Amino acid sequence: MSNKLKPKxxxxxxxxxxIRLKGHLxxxxxxxxxxxxxxxxxSGDTLVTGPVSDQAALHGLLKKVRxxxxxxxxxxxxxxxxxxxxxxxx
Amino acid sequence: xxILNTKLYIPPVQPKIVHRPCLVERLNEGLHRKLTLxxxxxxxxxxxxxxxxxxxxxxxxxxxxxxxxxxDPARFLTYLVASLQTIKTNIGAGVLGLxxxxxxxxxxxxxxxxxxxxxAITDKFILVLDDYHAIDAKPVDHxxxxxxxxLPPKMHLVIATREDPDxxxxxxxxxxxxxxxxxxxxxxxxxxxxxxxxxVMNLNISEDDIAALEIRTEGWIxxxxxxxISIRGIKDITGFIKSFTGSHRFVMDYLVEEVLQxxxxxxxxxxxxxxxxxxLCGPLCDAVQSNSNASGQDILEYLEHTNLFIVPLDxxxxxxxxxxxxxxxxxxxxxxxxxxxxxxxxxxxxxxxHKRASIWYENNNLExxxxxxxxxxxxxxxxxxxxxxxxxPLHFRGAVIPVLNWLASLPKTALDAKxxxxxxxxxxxxxxxxxxxxxxxxxxAEASLQNVESNDKTRNLIGxxxxxxxxxxxxxxxxxxxxxxxxxxxxxxxxxxLAVRTAAIWKMGLAFHLKxxxxxAKQAYTExxxxxxxxxxxxxxxxxxxxxxxxxxxxxxxFTALQTYKHVLQLAGDxxxxxxxxxxxxxxxxxxxxxxxxxxxxxxxxxxxxxxLLENSERIVPYKVFQARLKLAQGDAxxxxxxxxxxxxxxxxxxYVFRMSEIAVSQVEILLHQGNLTAAEQIAKTQKHPxxxxxxxxxxxxxxxxxxxxxxFRQQMEEKDWKDExxxxxxxxxxxxxxxxxxxxxxxxxxDVLALAKPGGFIRIFVNEGAPMAGxxxxxxxxxxxxxxxxxxxxxxxxxxxxxxxxxxxKNTTSLPTNQTLIEPLSQRELEVLxxxxxxxxxxxxxxxxxxxxxxxxGHNQKIFDKxxxxxxxxxxxxxxxxGLL
Numbered sequence: 001m002s003n004k005l006k007p008k009x010x011x012x013x014x015x016x017x018x019i020r021l022k023g024h025l026x027x028x029x030x031x032x033x034x035x036x037x038x039x040x041x042x043s044g045d046t047l048v049t050g051p052v053s054d055q056a057a058l059h060g061l062l063k064k065v066r067x068x069x070x071x072x073x074x075x076x077x078x079x080x081x082x083x084x085x086x087x088x089x090x
Numbered sequence: 091x092x093i094l095n096t097k098l099y100i101p102p103v104q105p106k107i108v109h110r111p112c113l114v115e116r117l118n119e120g121l122h123r124k125l126t127l128x129x130x131x132x133x134x135x136x137x138x139x140x141x142x143x144x145x146x147x148x149x150x151x152x153x154x155x156x157x158x159x160x161x162d163p164a165r166f167l168t169y170l171v172a173s174l175q176t177i178k179t180n181i182g183a184g185v186l187g188l189x190x191x192x193x194x195x196x197x198x199x200x201x202x203x204x205x206x207x208x209x210a211i212t213d214k215f216i217l218v219l220d221d222y223h224a225i226d227a228k229p230v231d232h233x234x235x236x237x238x239x240x241l242p243p244k245m246h247l248v249i250a251t252r253e254d255p256d257x258x259x260x261x262x263x264x265x266x267x268x269x270x271x272x273x274x275x276x277x278x279x280x281x282x283x284x285x286x287x288x289x290v291m292n293l294n295i296s297e298d299d300i301a302a303l304e305i306r307t308e309g310w311i312x313x314x315x316x317x318x319i320s321i322r323g324i325k326d327i328t329g330f331i332k333s334f335t336g337s338h339r340f341v342m343d344y345l346v347e348e349v350l351q352x353x354x355x356x357x358x359x360x361x362x363x364x365x366x367x368x369x370l371c372g373p374l375c376d377a378v379q380s381n382s383n384a385s386g387q388d389i390l391e392y393l394e395h396t397n398l399f400i401v402p403l404d405x406x407x408x409x410x411x412x413x414x415x416x417x418x419x420x421x422x423x424x425x426x427x428x429x430x431x432x433x434x435x436x437x438x439x440x441x442x443x444h445k446r447a448s449i450w451y452e453n454n455n456l457e458x459x460x461x462x463x464x465x466x467x468x469x470x471x472x473x474x475x476x477x478x479x480x481x482x483p484l485h486f487r488g489a490v491i492p493v494l495n496w497l498a499s500l501p502k503t504a505l506d507a508k509x510x511x512x513x514x515x516x517x518x519x520x521x522x523x524x525x526x527x528x529x530x531x532x533x534x535a536e537a538s539l540q541n542v543e544s545n546d547k548t549r550n551l552i553g554x555x556x557x558x559x560x561x562x563x564x565x566x567x568x569x570x571x572x573x574x575x576x577x578x579x580x581x582x583x584x585x586x587x588l589a590v591r592t593a594a595i596w597k598m599g600l601a602f603h604l605k606x607x608x609x610x611a612k613q614a615y616t617e618x619x620x621x622x623x624x625x626x627x628x629x630x631x632x633x634x635x636x637x638x639x640x641x642x643x644x645x646x647x648x649f650t651a652l653q654t655y656k657h658v659l660q661l662a663g664d665x666x667x668x669x670x671x672x673x674x675x676x677x678x679x680x681x682x683x684x685x686x687x688x689x690x691x692x693x694x695x696x697x698x699x700x701x702x703l704l705e706n707s708e709r710i711v712p713y714k715v716f717q718a719r720l721k722l723a724q725g726d727a728x729x730x731x732x733x734x735x736x737x738x739x740x741x742x743x744x745x746y747v748f749r750m751s752e753i754a755v756s757q758v759e760i761l762l763h764q765g766n767l768t769a770a771e772q773i774a775k776t777q778k779h780p781x782x783x784x785x786x787x788x789x790x791x792x793x794x795x796x797x798x799x800x801x802x803f804r805q806q807m808e809e810k811d812w813k814d815e816x817x818x819x820x821x822x823x824x825x826x827x828x829x830x831x832x833x834x835x836x837x838x839x840x841x842d843v844l845a846l847a848k849p850g851g852f853i854r855i856f857v858n859e860g861a862p863m864a865g866x867x868x869x870x871x872x873x874x875x876x877x878x879x880x881x882x883x884x885x886x887x888x889x890x891x892x893x894x895x896x897x898x899x900x901k902n903t904t905s906l907p908t909n910q911t912l913i914e915p916l917s918q919r920e921l922e923v924l925x926x927x928x929x930x931x932x933x934x935x936x937x938x939x940x941x942x943x944x945x946x947x948x949g950h951n952q953k954i955f956d957k958x959x960x961x962x963x964x965x966x967x968x969x970x971x972x973x974g975l976l
Contacts, residue, residue: 021340022340023338023339023340023341023343024337024338024339024340024343025339025340025343026339026343028426029422029426031425031426032422032425032426040338044338046340066131066252066253067132067252067414067415067418068132068342068415068418068419068422069131069132069133069310069312069342069415070340
C-alpha cells in the first residue's frame with residue numbers, strides 16, 4: 001500500500017506496465033483496472049497497459065487479477081515511447 | 091478479542107458435488123505426513139474437497155478460515171487457539187492470557203507452551219488453515235514454519251491457498267513430509283465433467299458438447315458449475331455451448347453475465363447490492379436493500395436452493411457468504427453499473443450501500459465490521475468514531491490490521507484535520523512492533539493539535555501521546571523517560587480513559603520499581619490493581635498484583651506478600667497460567683524463608699512449569715537462585731553450586747549488572763558453606779557487592795574490615811528504605827561485631843534484628859548463618875531477649891545440625907556423587923535428562939516431564955553424549971553408571 005506521507009511520484013516518471021491475460025475482457029473493465037487501457041488481441045488474450053505508480057501498486061493489481069482467476073500470461077515493463085496506435089487492435 | 095465463530099465453522103459437504111474418491115484417497119494416504127498443501131487458484135474446489143475428505147475421514151478436525159486480519163501475529167495465535175479449542179476445550183487457555191499481558195513473550199515461547207499442551211491430545215487430529223494466501227506477514231509465516239518444525243506427531247496440518255506459502259516447502263518435500271495437490275490434480279477430468287453435468291446437475295449434454303465445455307473451461311470447476319447453471323432450463327443447449335465455446339471472452343465474465351441475465355430483476359439487484367458484504371444474513375440484506383419486496387432471508391434461501399454460489403457459514407441458516415470468485419465478479423459488475431449507463435433502476439451507489447451496512451452492524455454491536463464498511467464508504471467521521479470504540483479502540487480488540495490499512499490509505503490532510511487519527515495510527519503501529527514509524531506520527535499529531543483549541547478531548551490526546559512515548563521508552567529500558575512520560579500521561583488523560591490510564595500507571599510502577607523507589611512503585615501498583623479490576627483487564631491485574639507482592643516481600647512483610655501472591659493464583663484460575671509463574675515463585679520464596687521446604691519445593695516446581703518462556707532471557711535468574719538456595723537448605727551444596735554456575739554462564743551475555751550480582755551473592759554463600767574460601771575470594775574480586783566483600787573478610791577473620799564495609803552500606807539501605815537488604819546487613823553486622831569481640835553491641839543489635847524479623851516470621855535468614863549465629867542466639871536467650879522466637883530458631887538449628895551430621899556420615903549414598911571425574915562435568919539439567927534416559931523415557935516423554943521443547947531435549951542429549959564420549963543412549967547409561975552418576 002502506498003505511503004501517503006511521501007510526495008507523489010511525478011507522472012512523467014511513472015513506469016508503464018503491460019499485463020497479458022488469457023481471455024477477453026471488454027472495455028467496461030477499464031475502471032476496475034484503475035483506468036488502464038484494455039486491448040483485445042485476436043489470439044484471445046487481453047492486454048492491460050498503462051502507468052503503475054510503484055511496485056506495491058503493481059503487486060496489488062496482480063493480486064486482483066489472481067483473485068478473479070484470470071490466467072496471467074506475462075507482465076512486462078514497457079520502456080517509454082513504445083506504445084503507439086498501431087498496437088491497438090479490435 | 092471477540093471470536094467470530096463463522097471463521098471456525100467446518101463447511102459441510104455441499105449437496106450437488108462430484109465425489110472425488112481418488113483425491114480423497116491421496117489425502118488419506120498423506121495423513122501420516124506433516125503437511126497437506128492444496129495450492130490452486132480460486133474455483134478449483136479446494137474447500138469442497140477438504141470437506142468431503144473430512145466427512146469420510148473420522149479424525150477430529152479443527153478449521154480456521156483466514157482473512158487479512160490474521161496478519162497480526164497475536165490475532166493469528168488467538169484464532170489458532172480458538173480453533174484447537176473446538177477439539178479440546180480449554181487447550182491453550184494460559185496462552186490466550188499471555189497474548190493479552192502487558193509484556194507478551196516472543197511467539198516461539200508461546201508456541202512451545204501450546205505445542206506441549208497439544209501433545210496431550212491422544213487421537214490423530216487435523217487442523218485446516220483455509221485461504222492462507224490472505225497471509226503476507228513474515229512473522230505469521232515464521233509462526234507457521236515453527237509449528238511445522240515442531241509438529242506434534244498426532245497433529246496433521248492442511249493448508250488451502252491460492253499461492254504457495256512462504257515456508258520451507260522444499261525441505262518438507264525432500265523429507266517426504268508433504269502431500270501436494272495442485273491445479274493439475276484438481277481440474278475436472280472429462281469423466282468428472284460428464285458426471286457433474288449429466289448426473290449431478292441432471293442436464294442432458296452430449297459427449298461432444300461435454301468435451302467442448304471441458305476444453306473451454308480447462309476443467310475449471312467454478313466455470314463448469316456456472317455453465318451448468320446457465321444451461322439449466324434453456325432449450326437450445328447446443329446453441330448455447332456453440333456461442334460459449336466460440337467466444338474469446340474470459341470464462342467467468344461470460345458466464346456470470348449469462349447467469350445474472352436469467353435471474354429475475356429483483357434477484358439481480360439483490361446480488362449486485364449485497365456483493366459488497368463479506369458475509370450476509372437476512373436482516374443485514376434487508377437493511378442494505380433499497381427495494382425489498384421479498385425478505386432477505388427468503389432470497390438467501392432461494393439462492394442456496396438454486397445453488398447460486400452461496401455458502402452457509404453456520405448450521406442455523408443464519409450467516410452466509412458468496413463464493414469468493416462469484417462475489418468478485420458481482421462487485422466488478424456493480425462498479426460498472428455505477429460508472430456507465432445505469433442498467434438497473436433504483437440501485438444505490440456503493441457508498442450508500444456501505445453506509446447502510448455500517449449502521450446495521452453498529453446497531454448489532456459488531457463494531458469491527460461497522461468500521462470496515464464506514465471506511466469503505468469513505469465516511470471518515472464515522473469510521474473515526476467507531477475506531478475510538480467508546481474508549482476501547484478497535485485495534486486493542488484484534489482489529490490492528492484493518493485499522494492500519496485504513497489509516498495508511500488516508501491522505502495526510504485527512505489525518506491533520508483529525509489529530510485523533512494520528513494518535514490512533516501511532517498507537518496501532520506500536521502494537522505491531524513497527525516502532526520506527528511511531529515517533530514521526532506522534533510529532534504529526536502534536537503539530538496538528540497546535541491548531542485546535544484546548545478542551546477535554548485534546549488534553550486526553552496529549553495524555554495518550556505521552557503514554558505511547560512511555561511505551562517506546564520501556565522498550566529501551568529508559569527508566570527516567572518512562573517516569574516523566576507516564577506522569578505526563580496520567581496528568582492529561584481523561585479520568586474515564588481507563589484503558590490507557592491502566593497501561594500508563596502499570597508502566598510507571600515498573601519504572602519506579604526498577605529505579606529502586608519502592609514506595610512510589612507500591613502506590614502505582616496498588617492503583618493499577620484497582621483500575622484494572624474496574625476495566626476487567628485481568629492481565630494487568632495479575633502483573634501489578636505480582637509486583638506488589640514482590641515489593642511487600644522486599645519490605646519484609648512476608649504474611650502480606652503471601653496473601654497477595656495467593657490472590658494472584660486465584661485470579662489466574664484453575665487452568666495452568668503462565669502469567670502467574672512469578673507469583674508461584676514468590677510463594678516458594680516465602681515458604682522457604684519460613685523453613686517449610688516441602689511447600690517451597692512444590693511452588694518452585696509450579697513456577698517452572700512454563701520455564702520455556704524464560705529460557706534465553708535474564709528473567710530466569712530469580713528462579714534459578716531460588717532453586718539453588720533450596721538445594722543448599724536441603725543439604726546439597728554442590729547441586730546448588732552447579733545450578734548457579736550454569737545460569738551464570740547462560741546469562742553473562744545480557745550483562746545485567748544486578749542479575750549477576752544476585753547470582754554472585756548466593757554463590758559466595760555456598761562456597762563459604764563448602765569451605766572454599768579461595769573461590770569465594772575470586773568472586774569478591776570481580777563483584778563489588780558489599781555483602782560479598784564483607785562475608786569474605788569475615789571468613790578470613792578480618793572482622794574490623796568487614797564492619798568498615800558494612801556500616802556505610804547499612805546507611806545506604808536505610809536511606810533507600812530497602813528493608814530486606816537492611817535486615818541482611820544487620821545480621822552480618824551482629825556476626826562481625828561478635829567476631830570483633832564487641833559482644834554487648836552484637837547482642838543489642840541482634841535484639842533489634844529479631845524485632846524487625848519477627849513480624850515476617852523470618853527463619854532461614856538466621857539458620858543459614860550456621861554455628862556462629864546459633865551461638866549468638868543462645869547468649870541472647872540468657873539475656874531474656876525474645877525467648878519464644880529464639881527458642882523456635884534454636885530448635886531448628888538443632889535439627890539442621892543432626893541432618894548435616896547424618897549427611898557427612900552417609901556421604902557415599904547422598905544423591906549427588908562426584909561429577910568431577912569427567913573433563914567437563916554434566917550440568918544440573920543434563921543430569922536430570924540423563925536420569926530420565928536411564929529410566930527408559932523417550933525424548934518426547936522427557937520433554938513433557940521437564941517442560942522443554944523437544945529440540946531442546948535433543949540438544950541436551952547431544953551434549954551429554956559428547957561429555958560422556960559415547961554415541962548412543964545405552965552407552966550413555968552404562969558410562970554414567972560406571973562414573974557413579976546414576
